[in-house]
Amino acid sequence: MKKFLLGAIALIGFGMVAGAAMADNNSNAMPGNGPIVSIGGFADFEAGWASQKSQFETPPFNRKFKLRDYDEIHVNVNGQTDNGIGYGAVIQLEADVTPDDTNFGANADKTYIFLESRLGRLEFGSNTDAARTLKVDAATFARASGGIDGDWYHWVNLTGTNQQQMFIIRPDLPTAHALGTRAPNANKITYYSPRIGGVQFGLSFTPDQGDIGTATGWTGNTNGDYQNVVNTGLNYTTQFGQVSLAAAVTGEFARNELAIKEDLRAYNGGLNLGYAGFTLGGSYGGWDRSTQLKALPGVVLINANGSGQSKYWDLGAAYETGPYALSLTYLGSTYAGVNKFSNISAGTDYKLAPGLTPFLEANFFKLDQGGATESNSGTVALVGTQLNF
Numbered sequence: 001m002k003k004f005l006l007g008a009i010a011l012i013g014f015g016m017v018a019g020a021a022m023a024d025n026n027s028n029a030m031p032g033n034g035p036i037v038s039i040g041g042f043a044d045f046e047a048g049w050a051s052q053k054s055q056f057e058t059p060p061f062n063r064k065f066k067l068r069d070y071d072e073i074h075v076n077v078n079g080q081t082d083n084g085i086g087y088g089a090v091i092q093l094e095a096d097v098t099p100d101d102t103n104f105g106a107n108a109d110k111t112y113i114f115l116e117s118r119l120g121r122l123e124f125g126s127n128t129d130a131a132r133t134l135k136v137d138a139a140t141f142a143r144a145s146g147g148i149d150g151d152w153y154h155w156v157n158l159t160g161t162n163q164q165q166m167f168i169i170r171p172d173l174p175t176a177h178a179l180g181t182r183a184p185n186a187n188k189i190t191y192y193s194p195r196i197g198g199v200q201f202g203l204s205f206t207p208d209q210g211d212i213g214t215a216t217g218w219t220g221n222t223n224g225d226y227q228n229v230v231n232t233g234l235n236y237t238t239q240f241g242q243v244s245l246a247a248a249v250t251g252e253f254a255r256n257e258l259a260i261k262e263d264l265r266a267y268n269g270g271l272n273l274g275y276a277g278f279t280l281g282g283s284y285g286g287w288d289r290s291t292q293l294k295a296l297p298g299v300v301l302i303n304a305n306g307s308g309q310s311k312y313w314d315l316g317a318a319y320e321t322g323p324y325a326l327s328l329t330y331l332g333s334t335y336a337g338v339n340k341f342s343n344i345s346a347g348t349d350y351k352l353a354p355g356l357t358p359f360l361e362a363n364f365f366k367l368d369q370g371g372a373t374e375s376n377s378g379t380v381a382l383v384g385t386q387l388n389f
Contacts, residue, residue, distance in 0.1 A: 041071070050380045126188075134233030171268075245272070270282065287309070355387055356387050
């Protein structure tokens with residue numbers, strides 16, 4: 001499978017280059033003037049108030065009110081050959097006074113090169129996978145900080161030695177869900193087909209989810225990462241007058257390098273409908289037993305590391321008119337048939353000026369860990385503003 005995927009991507013890349021060469025041979029076009037570099041990014045400021053059960057209010061969660069600042073500088077490089085082959089790079093630099101709280105990278109969030117033509121688009125580097133990019137769910141139209149896929153969890157004490165294994169707190173497949181690890185932006189090659197008749201296909205290949213950036217970011221086969229990871233998605237969009245429709249099916253597959261965890265096998269299907277400013281939609285995702293420890297001889301599995309399957313479901317509605325927008329989204333999930341999670345998120349934002357969007361958001365969550373451990377529940381209220389430039 002690995003050789004087949006690499007061979008297919010190589011053929012697509014060769015087709016792009018060959019097409020460019022043939023076009024050059026059939027014309028007297030002079031070389032281009034080189035790529036254009038542009039600078040962008042965002043500055044995000046949030047004030048958050050959290051209420052959760054007192055036994056979970058341990059440092060740094062023993063203060064209910066906190067401020068958060070998150071900023072990035074984006075360097076975008078775009079060029080085009082004389083025959084229309086696009087190329088360039090994207091470098092999303094971290095611009096915070098402390099390390100990134102999602103742990104995607106020390107200096108940058110994403111860094112990749114791309115090549116695109118009528119055959120599609122190829123991306124090489126540390127970037128989001130195709131399943132994450134093409135997915136459709138209630139979070140894709142949530143407002144404020146992102147609703148059920150937003151920033152609320154930074155204010156909550158998520159129990160367990162590995163929060164990403166203990167609960168499914170976002171409507172994502174395991175790779176995109178694994179915040180605090182290298183997995184979401186691990187080094188990969190991704191192909192996106194052209195959108196034909198509203199349909200677009202995407203495919204990503206990641207040799208090892210522990211490898212990111214330069215050679216200093218490589219890992220050996222001793223960390224229990226997933227390897228030879230395939231992420232794929234099929235997305236469809238269309239418009240009928242004032243009615244819009246978006247649907248997608250995504251999935252991912254891999255094996256654990258130490259065979260101590262269950263195979264990575266997960267999928268999601270989502271549908272969104274829009275009409276005259278209103279949007280309604282949701283999705284269902286199944287993780288099977290992905291990320292759970294295997295029941296090996298001498299290994300005692302407790303709580304979340306049980307034998308049940310993991311799944312999530314989300315539903316939401318939004319309305320936008322002029323500069324005003326609001327949304328209500330819900331996420332429910334079960335991990336390993338044991339740990340249950342739910343979150344209701346209501347958010348609103350207002351486009352005060354081009355690129356400047358203040359917002360309000362309230363989240364009502366519950367984390368119910370199986371076994372004797374007491375559950376946590378509470379509220380997270382956010383007030384903030386984001387400046388995109």
